Amino acid sequence: MNITFLGTGTSSGIPIIGCDCPVCMSANPKNKRLRSSILVEADGVYLVVDTAPDFREQALRYRIPRVDAVLFTHAHADHVFGFDDIRRFNTIQGARIPAYGAPETINDLRRIFSYIGMNPKTKGLYRPDIEYHAVDNRFKIGDIFVEPLPVEHGGIATFGYVFEHLEKTVGYFPDCHEMSPAVIEKLRGIDIMILDALRYREHRTHLTVEASIAILKQIGAHSSYMTHMCHDVDHDELEDSLPTGMHVSYDGLVLTL
Template sequence: MKITFLGTGTSQGVPVIGCSCEVCNSLDYRDKRLRSSLHIETEGKSIVIDTGPDFRSQMLRESISRLDAVVYTHEHKDHTAGLDDIRPFNFKHQIDIPIYGTPQVIQQLMAEFSYIFVEKKYPGIPRVVINEIENRPFEVKGVPFTPIRVMHHKLPVFGYRIHDFTYITDANQIPQEELKKMEGTKVLVLNALQTKPHISHFTLQEALDLVDFLKPQQAYFTHVSHRLGLHRKVEENLPGNVALAYDGLKISL
């Protein structure tokens, strides 16, 4: 299984418009963060988790030429806004793209992209196949996904475990019964927004505490704010099995 971090930033991305902090002014490519998204290649399938506003540029940057499915974590704009840009995959492979999400996610997509779902469709619009999911295992083109229901303040969000890889973004609380689904995972991805407490995201220390509790072989932090600090400085103080993810990072399991 090959994992590519398409984006590792917050809803505003990094640099933030109008900000002149040292992170936003950094020349280090690891401090340039598009909105959070993930590409998974496994069992001959190409699957994306979340199509944020930067989806098009992420696909171009990584030269991704095939898309078999999209899986959504939740309905916030920074995770859904790029759905329209699946069209080239429709055209190239003459397929309707399966999309997976909770009823709340599907409802938001149908409102935001109403033209996709009307009975009389305009030529050339995205073509999708809706798959509503619940908090129980499901398959995406034969690839097993186990949802992990976490809380993003008061909003339920799905993280996912695929084999020995677990991806959690936009969370600040994980119920005990959901933590059990993460036991034994070899590679863990968590959001770590900043150092100061936040209403809906793990802080760096909270993410580190969770890594210490779950003890994966390797952990990566994503959904990183400019407030966390320069990539190279943050990494200097992380344990040996923890790293900050960055846009374009590729890992293999």
């Protein structure tokens, strides 16, 4: 199973429009962050988690050849606004593409993209052709088992996902403010854990770096990666300060397990 970080930034992306802070002005490519999303691939099956506003750019940059399913963590703009560009994969594959999410997330997608699902075969209209699946339990795509797990993220229904293939497991939780003891227990001992770490200061809907480290220690993954960082986080500075086995993700990073 291969995990590609398509984007590792918070909702504004980094650099932020009109900001001249050291991270936004940094020449380090690891400080350039598109909106958070990952690509999961195993045996030629490709899953994309969230369709960020940068999805088109990400699909081109990382040469995504096909999309067998889209999984949504939640319906905030930075995780859904690239959804329309999925239509290109309908054309390439000549097939409807399934999209998964919590029931509330699917309802929000139907509202935000009210034209999706309206007679996609109409000649000359290139709308995404989507089959929605409201989920709250483990399901399977190709040979990849997927388990959605709920987290608290400012009141909006939000999932993280655990992917399992050939007994290897990875968890992706980009937007999280609090994680219940039951979810932490489920994640304990996972191979790779990817978790929200927005910034050093408190935030109403995201984990701080300190809180993220505390949860990652409880989970005790073989290796851990932080994501969804804002411009307060300089990649190298945070990377150097983290405990052994914990890392800061960056756009284009590929993990193989």
